[in-house]
Each structure stands twice: as structure tokens, then as C-alpha cells.
Amino acid sequence: MAKEKTTFTCNACGGTSPRWLGKCPGCGAWNALVETVAESASGGKNRLSQPQGYAGLANAQPVTPLSAIEAQDVARTPSGIEELDRVLGGGVVEGGVVLIGGDPGIGKSTLLLQAMDALHRLGLPTLYVTGEESGAQVALRSRRLGLDHSQVNVLAEIQLEKILATLEATQPAVVVIDSIQTVYSDQLSSAPGSVAQVRECAAHLTRAAKTTGITIILVGHVTKDGALAGPRVLEHMVDTVLYFEGDTHSNFRLVRAIKNRFGAVNEIGVFAMTEKGLKGVTNPSAIFLSQHSEPVPGSCVLVTLEGTRPMLVEIQALVDQGGPAARRLSVGLDRDRLAMLLAVLNRHAGVVCADQDVFVNAVGGVRINEPAADLAVMLAITSSLRGKALPKGFIAFGEVGLAGEVRPAPRGQERLKEAAKLGFTMAVVPKANAPKKAIPGLTIHAVERVDEAMNIVRGMG
């Protein structure tokens, strides 16, 4: 195939250069020039900037009022893997593009192979394009997963043009590209995996999905700090972005929807990794609790809300004598927020940790983003500092503000009911979340300020 002319576009200012330069001549940004295929239609000169108007360039197009456009509900096919369907917003959507990212070895290929097989059994023609493994490796995995007679088609290919031609010829309904970082286009001279290649290939595949109605699922690598590798624009381009989370040392894996044009975000799917692949966990409420026979200092159970489901997660804290520079580290929680909470504890509750190292951890490799975790984090820290365990059957949730106020968490009733259902007996919650009607078996302490919460806990033991 003949090579089209390429040019280099600045990610920061949009300026172009015929050559790659370390520094953009337009805005001076470093390392911002990215190779792109040059548009040939403009004849080398941008006619839009001419003052004669646009009529000579193109014909005006008819416009339509929204009410006159026939709008059909998107056609969804549930894969039958309930936890995956939940994060997708009900199933795979015709013409939808899904990007799924996650740490190496977390189970992306496993889940997608299982999903492809399930969809194939439902009568959808599927294609699994593998760029990272050989066809034999994929076949081996399918045998291990017990999918011995799987009819999923496999294509071991990394050249975009060949992949697109195969899609055109075989007309599958759902395609997995494992992974987008291995795919390269002949049109660009940069290496597979480079920002330019990933962007260009994803754009072509997205266009193909929209014009043909094929559902395309792209697997994306993540960088060391957990973000999807490649250009951020990839996340804008696709309809749905899913992230695999979880500790590779534990069996549980979470799939979280970060963006979804066809469903709710922040919904999570919970899976357990078994020898036969990923199995959905339909009732995940209490899997992120460690099994202490007696309460231990530095531990507080939080009721968090993931998408539509309340879940109980143990927050652990360790406060220990620090060196000259005290450390603040967190796993599964935001470190900046931890620093803020320590300042609030100091100022509004008189709990001083200035010369102490503070470590906090959300058990089970789960990542907690919601501010409603604040109160539980603070209670775990004070419990560790005092060396006194919180009472058995204790839970907490609530957002804490800089003025020391405890703000309500969304859907407090559901959280409390879930805790009661799992046998928890005592709760410290924001005043606005206190239920009007008592919840059987649960003693609720409603608080408006952080110091009130600390006093209640101090009075307990």
C-alpha cells in the first residue's frame, strides 16, 4: 500500500510541523508533537481561512429537528455473564466501542474469551483478534476454561488494514482486539504502541464500528501508575471505558465502568478468579472484610456504595512512631485526602499525628473513591493511635469537610440496611443519614461534627 504523507501535530496547541521536533515551534511545549496522517483534500492550503465564505467548498446540508428523527433504543445483547453486563449497562451494544484496561495478568483476556464464547452460544458471530498471544495460546486458555468446543473465531494479526479487511469479509457481530497497543497501521512510520499508532488505529476501528454496527472491544495496557497507556483521547473516542481492579494476590477482581454512553458509571462487577476462569460474585457485600475473631485496633468497617450496590469494606490504619519526616501512605484510598483528614483530625478533634507515620489500607485490593469513606478512615486512625479496638459489629460512613462537619452520604438508608442484614449492630453516621424509623438490630449514633464522633467512640471503650 502506498504511504500517505504524514505530518506532526502538537498535542498542546494543534500546530503542525513537517518534521518531528522535540519542542513545538508554535507553543514551545516539549515532547508534544505526534505523527498524524496529513489530509490531502485541502490541496496543501487551508481554504477555510479565505474570506470568500464556504459555499464554494461544500454544499449546505439539510438540518432536522430532533422530534423528526426516529430514535430507536439501542439494541443490547446481554452476554449472560451477569457481572459484565451490569458494568456494560445491560449488555453489548450494536456499534458500541468498549475499552477495557487493567494491570498485566489481571484477567482481561480470560474475561473477554469467556464473554465471546457466551455471546457466540447466543448466536452472535464473534471474532477474537489476538496480537499478544498466538492462536495456540488462546486455544490453550479456552481448553483450561472448559470451553473445549468453542466456535469463537480467532485471528492472530496486528496490522490494522488486514484486521479491517477481515472484519469486512467475515462480518462478525462482536470483535475483541487484544490489545490496541499491538495494532499498527501501514500509514504511519512510528512503532506499534506509540501514541500516534494507538490513536490512529483506535480512530479507524471506532469508525468501522459506527459504520458497520459491529461491537468492538479494545483491550488497553495500563501504565505503572494505573492509568490507561496511550493518549487520553482514546477514552474520549470510545463509548465505554472499563477498568479491571484488584489485588493479584487475592482472588477477587472488580471491573469498574469509568465512562459509559449507554449506562450508569461507577457500576462495578465483582468476579472471583478460579481455575476455570472468572466467576461472577452476585452478592459481594462482605467479601472485603478480613476475618478477625476479635476486633483489633486500627480497623473500621465502612459501608461504601459502588454503583447501585452497598458493600462492606474494612479500612485498616497503622499509626506508628515516625522518623524526622513522618510518612503518610495509602493503598486503595486517595493519599491527598488522607493528608487532609489528618489535618482535620488535628484541628477539630485534637488528635495529633504530626510525628507519626500513618498508613491506611482498604482490604482486598478494592479502590475507594467516594468521600463517604472519610469518617471510617478517621476512626481507624484514632483507633490505631489509641491502641483501642472499635466495638464488635461497628460500622461508619460519612464525608468530612475542612470545617470538621460531617456531611451526609448518598443513599444512607440502603447502606444501613445492608449493614444490619450482615449482622452489624452499631453505626456512627452523619445526622442527615439517620433513619426516621429504627432499623432492627442496629444502634445508630448520628453526628454532625468529627469531635462528636470521636467522643462517642471514646465512650465505647
Ligand SMILES: Nc1ncnc2c1ncn2[C@@H]1O[C@H](COP(=O)(O)OP(=O)(O)OP(=O)(O)O)[C@@H](O)[C@H]1O
Ligand atoms: N493454570 C491456571 N490455573 C489457574 N489460574 C490461571 C492459570 N493460568 C493463568 N491463570 C490466571 O489467569 C491470569 C491471567 O489472565 P489473563 O491472561 O486473562 O490476563 P490479562 O489481563 O489478559 O494479562 P496480559 O495483560 O498479560 O494480557 C493469571 O494471572 C492467573 O491468575
Ligand SMILES: [Mg+2]
Ligand atoms: Mg491478555
